[in-house]
Amino acid sequence: MAIERTLSIIKPDAVAKNVIGQIYTRFEGAGLKIIAAQMMQLSREQAEGFYAVHRERPFFKDLVDFMISGPVIVQALEGENAVLKHRDLMGATDPKKAEKGTIRADFADSIDANAVHGSDAVEAAKVEIAYFFPALKA
Numbered sequence: 001m002a003i004e005r006t007l008s009i010i011k012p013d014a015v016a017k018n019v020i021g022q023i024y025t026r027f028e029g030a031g032l033k034i035i036a037a038q039m040m041q042l043s044r045e046q047a048e049g050f051y052a053v054h055r056e057r058p059f060f061k062d063l064v065d066f067m068i069s070g071p072v073i074v075q076a077l078e079g080e081n082a083v084l085k086h087r088d089l090m091g092a093t094d095p096k097k098a099e100k101g102t103i104r105a106d107f108a109d110s111i112d113a114n115a116v117h118g119s120d121a122v123e124a125a126k127v128e129i130a131y132f133f134p135a136l137k138a
């Protein structure tokens with residue numbers, strides 16, 4: 001299976017809940033290596049740029065407001081089949097629909113405050129990793 005990279009964000013709700021370590025343990029337990037990480041307060045411009053694909057969606061402003069409501073931790077993960085593996089660990093976007101044992105089922109409160117972000121495809125991951133870690137070699 002291919003070694004891939006994916007971009008993960010621990011969102012403000014999960015940082016505030018003090019579950020950073022528990023989420024990292026899940027990544028590591030699944031064989032995903034944290035190859036770059038930074039805690040940061042996103043500016044509105046950074047959050048809008050990151051979620052630009054959703055710019056026309058009705059939830060865009062709420063999404064950006066939420067992403068800048070407190071610090072986040074951004075990381076690049078590497079491992080076999082990393083994009084899909086990470087999405088499986090995250091669970092469905094709406095925590096009410098997320099499978100038991102997934103990060104969102106266990107730590108998220110709502111579709112807006114849903115604990116984590118993950119790239120949804122290898123090509124998207126490349127763009128998202130370059131957005132936050134421009135010095136990381138592809």
Ligand code: RTP
Pocket residue numbers: 054059063092093111112113114116117118119120
């Ligand atoms: P993410 O990009 O954050 O990993 O989430 P995702 O792929 O599971 O979901 P996506 O469709 O990319 O949506 C991005 C974020 O926007 C919020 N959202 N709200 N109210 C709604 O119908 C709605 N749909 C999406 C969620 O917070 C989602 O994580």
Ligand code: MG
Pocket residue numbers: 118120
């Ligand atoms: Mg998405």
